[in-house]
Amino acid sequence: MSRQNATNFTSPLQFPYATVGTDLFLKEDVQVLAQAVDQHDHTTGKGVKIPSGALTWPITGPNGVVLSAPGGVANSLQVTSLMTVGPTAPTNTNIGLWVNAPVTANGGLAYGISVNQSLTAAANSDNLTLLTLSPSFVAGAFTNLTQRALMVNGSTYMSGSSGGITPQTLTLAGASNTVTGSGILRFVNSNSGGGVWDFGEINTTHQMAFRAIGSAGSYTNLTILSLLDPYSNQEIFGLGTNGAIAVNGTPYNDYLINVLGTNYHGGGHGAAFAAGLIGSCSIMAGSSHIGAGVLLLEERKAMQTSDSLTGLYIGGTWNLNGQASVATYCVVLAQPSGGTTNQVINTASGAYLSVGGTWTNNPSWAKDKVNIQAAEQTDMDRWFDWMRDAHTPVSYRHPVVWGVTDEHTQTEGVLGAYTEDHAYDHFGFLLDDMPQEIRQVICYDADGALPTKDVEGFLMAMVKVAGQRIALLESRIAVLETPV
Numbered sequence: 001m002s003r004q005n006a007t008n009f010t011s012p013l014q015f016p017y018a019t020v021g022t023d024l025f026l027k028e029d030v031q032v033l034a035q036a037v038d039q040h041d042h043t044t045g046k047g048v049k050i051p052s053g054a055l056t057w058p059i060t061g062p063n064g065v066v067l068s069a070p071g072g073v074a075n076s077l078q079v080t081s082l083m084t085v086g087p088t089a090p091t092n093t094n095i096g097l098w099v100n101a102p103v104t105a106n107g108g109l110a111y112g113i114s115v116n117q118s119l120t121a122a123a124n125s126d127n128l129t130l131l132t133l134s135p136s137f138v139a140g141a142f143t144n145l146t147q148r149a150l151m152v153n154g155s156t157y158m159s160g161s162s163g164g165i166t167p168q169t170l171t172l173a174g175a176s177n178t179v180t181g182s183g184i185l186r187f188v189n190s191n192s193g194g195g196v197w198d199f200g201e202i203n204t205t206h207q208m209a210f211r212a213i214g215s216a217g218s219y220t221n222l223t224i225l226s227l228l229d230p231y232s233n234q235e236i237f238g239l240g241t242n243g244a245i246a247v248n249g250t251p252y253n254d255y256l257i258n259v260l261g262t263n264y265h266g267g268g269h270g271a272a273f274a275a276g277l278i279g280s281c282s283i284m285a286g287s288s289h290i291g292a293g294v295l296l297l298e299e300r301k302a303m304q305t306s307d308s309l310t311g312l313y314i315g316g317t318w319n320l321n322g323q324a325s326v327a328t329y330c331v332v333l334a335q336p337s338g339g340t341t342n343q344v345i346n347t348a349s350g351a352y353l354s355v356g357g358t359w360t361n362n363p364s365w366a367k368d369k370v371n372i373q374a375a376e377q378t379d380m381d382r383w384f385d386w387m388r389d390a391h392t393p394v395s396y397r398h399p400v401v402w403g404v405t406d407e408h409t410q411t412e413g414v415l416g417a418y419t420e421d422h423a424y425d426h427f428g429f430l431l432d433d434m435p436q437e438i439r440q441v442i443c444y445d446a447d448g449a450l451p452t453k454d455v456e457g458f459l460m461a462m463v464k465v466a467g468q469r470i471a472l473l474e475s476r477i478a479v480l481e482t483p484v
Helices: 027-038 377-389 436-442 452-480
Strands: 003-005 016-018 066-068 083-085 097-099 148-152 156-160 167-172 182-188 196-201 209-213 223-228 235-240 245-247 257-260 271-274 343-346 352-354 394-396 402-406 411-414 426-428
Touching: 377 436, 377 452, 436 452
Parallel strands: 083 097, 167 182, 245 257
Antiparallel strands: 003 016, 148 156, 156 167, 182 196, 196 209, 223 235, 235 245, 257 271, 343 352, 394 426, 402 411
16 A cells, blocks of 8 residues: 655645555545545645646636736736725725725734835936825716815815816815815815815916905905914914905904004004005094004004114105106195094194194193293393394205115115205295204204294294383383373
8 A cells, every 4th residue: 555645735634645556545535635625725735826827817706806917017916896905895886995904003003004115216307106196087977076086084185177187176174165276275164154265376377376265255354364373372463355464463354454563572562554455445443542544553662772763654766767747745645524523634742734734733731731931031032132133034945965765775865855946945044043042942952953833932922022112112102292
């Protein structure tokens, strides 16, 4: 008797077989052979492995799935229908790849899908991309379709163009929204009353844009861009739907610019409002006593020694562009009307420019002054004598002096006052001719600036002295004219 154990099966499925025709046939060998055949699946110990060239592509599985090798691609497998990874299969056939394998964390980590592929360049300017999504959406005759190349939890998705392969929009959170344009980053607020914010090449003019879409078509006071203080979570910069800009405030659509406080190092709470564009701005309350039409400025704050604080500086270069008879204005103030009080300029001191074009100084009540001292009669008499004997009225013109008017931009312009060619001569006086004691009465400081109230007060004093001397002469004349 001669026999040999099967080499492609292992215990308990390993069965012996005879090597010569005279070997006895045992029923126990048949029992083991039957079990080996029943459990035969070509795995180790359960039959011979299938050689690489023994299969003919494609292979059709018992459930109709077709496996094939893509033409010309070595070591590749193509599944022409649904592929499932996990213990359960989907209930319908509208999914290409179904992954539902449960994963338990190990060492603090659990991955649903982990891609650790190495991408190696083969030439200069190679494009190495780990994941490419290139769906083709075939709309056919159907409309109102939702096209998404990628979706996460039904709220974060990337959409694509109909019939194309280039993704258009990445949407973060929210429901389905119609998007036009290309390369858009979309944020959707799914809360009640929320809106949509788009960033990217929204139109076809190849311009980057930021767009806000309010709920139910509402655009009132909608902030489309907001920067928050990381400590207080308060808005420090905002951009409204109509181009309104806000710093430490809300970009109301009535304002072109809304600035609430400089907030340097946590300090400063000034206010500035600029309402709308010229010709279409609304007037809104900016403080307790005055409305903010075009501009209201309140607080400026020095940051270092010798800082120059300017509430409002308006400068620039007037380019006549070779045109004749051009009028240039630095500031144009519109004529207010319709209010209980109408003033072209109003100041906190109480001075104002009336609608009639008259500059009106602030009141001269004693309650608003300190260190009040009556002028000495001898001083007024001496000043009057100088006015009578030495004062020389003069006419003059201011010359045109050119120089740098802006140190930062090195812009050149006319320095100081000047008299236009078509204007009449000015009429007045020269401080050079006046005694120092009179200059100290009518000037603001040693530079010679002339406050109108001081000049007016000096002239009223001179009128008083003139009246006194006229009265004295009248009394003397009366004595002379009295009959003896």
